[in-house]
Amino acid sequence: MMHNIDINQMNRLMEENKEAKQIISQLLENHQETVSTIAHEIRNPLTLVSSALQIIQVQHPEVKEFAHWNQTMDDIAFMRQLLEELSTFNNGNTLHYSVFSIEHLLKNIAVSFAISLDEEESDIEFVSSIPENLGKFTGDKIKLEEVLLNLLKNAKEAVSDNGMIRLTVGRKKDILSIQVQDNGCGIPDEHIETIFEPFKTYKQGGTGLGLSLSRRIVEAHGGSISVTSTEGKGTVFTVKLPI
Ligand SMILES: Nc1ncnc2c1ncn2[C@@H]1O[C@H](COP(=O)(O)OP(=O)(O)O)[C@@H](O)[C@H]1O
Numbered sequence: 001m002m003h004n005i006d007i008n009q010m011n012r013l014m015e016e017n018k019e020a021k022q023i024i025s026q027l028l029e030n031h032q033e034t035v036s037t038i039a040h041e042i043r044n045p046l047t048l049v050s051s052a053l054q055i056i057q058v059q060h061p062e063v064k065e066f067a068h069w070n071q072t073m074d075d076i077a078f079m080r081q082l083l084e085e086l087s088t089f090n091n092g093n094t095l096h097y098s099v100f101s102i103e104h105l106l107k108n109i110a111v112s113f114a115i116s117l118d119e120e121e122s123d124i125e126f127v128s129s130i131p132e133n134l135g136k137f138t139g140d141k142i143k144l145e146e147v148l149l150n151l152l153k154n155a156k157e158a159v160s161d162n163g164m165i166r167l168t169v170g171r172k173k174d175i176l177s178i179q180v181q182d183n184g185c186g187i188p189d190e191h192i193e194t195i196f197e198p199f200k201t202y203k204q205g206g207t208g209l210g211l212s213l214s215r216r217i218v219e220a221h222g223g224s225i226s227v228t229s230t231e232g233k234g235t236v237f238t239v240k241l242p243i
């Protein structure tokens with residue numbers, strides 16, 4: 001996996017030398033295509049295996065009593081999720097632009113998140129503050145939704161009893177600021193430097209792709225994502241986007 005420093009070096013090379021730019025761009029394109037193809041090729045048979053196991057479970061409910069059955073089902077669900085996230089991650093910086101109301105998008109996300117908490121009969125308190133007239137935004141609606149859902153999902157996974165999650169949106173001149181705040185477990189200082197790296201996860205069953213994908217998407221929009229956190233107290237992620 002490339003680190004920031006390598007990416008900066010690569011960008012400098014590409015700026016300095018037209019030929020290098022062409023070759024590196026081609027290599028990156030090939031690399032992305034290879035990852036997509038591999039993810040796709042594994043996903044297909046895995047979906048078949050998963051469907052077959054589900055049919056077996058319906059026809060023979062007694063299999064649930066077998067040792068390792070539930071673990072196997074969970075492992076397969078995890079692999080499918082990983083491949084899904086890998087494929088989205090891979091396409092994270094290819095944006096499909098449209099012009100839309102950011103206020104509507106954020107309100108829809110807040111409503112569906114609130115509904116999902118309700119359906120899970122969760123005790124987490126969720127508050128959102130999204131002002132009106134935020135204006136039109138030009139960007140990739142689906143990918144921005146992905147970013148917000150990732151941040152809200154992480155917040156949900158971080159809080160426990162008396163959990164509180166807050167989504168706050170504001171606009172100052174041409175900068176839209178979106179904050180996702182929680183009063184969950186927080187992030188230890190020794191982890192905070194690495195949480196945006198791909199595959200870096202500190203939770204069981206995590207893929208470690210959510211934040212690196214989110215950062216990719218936000219930066220592809222010319223924005224930034226930052227975090228402040230206190231262990232045991234909570235975390236705030238701030239996304240800033242030029243509007
Ligand atoms: N709101 C949060 N509170 C505490 N820790 C967080 C929060 N969001 C992210 N993290 C930390 O950052 C890591 C990386 O997050 P992410 O990239 O979404 O991967 P994953 O959720 O699959 O672990 C998590 O494993 C967790 O340790």
Ligand SMILES: [Mg+2]
Pocket residue numbers: 150153154208210211
């Ligand atoms: Mg996550």
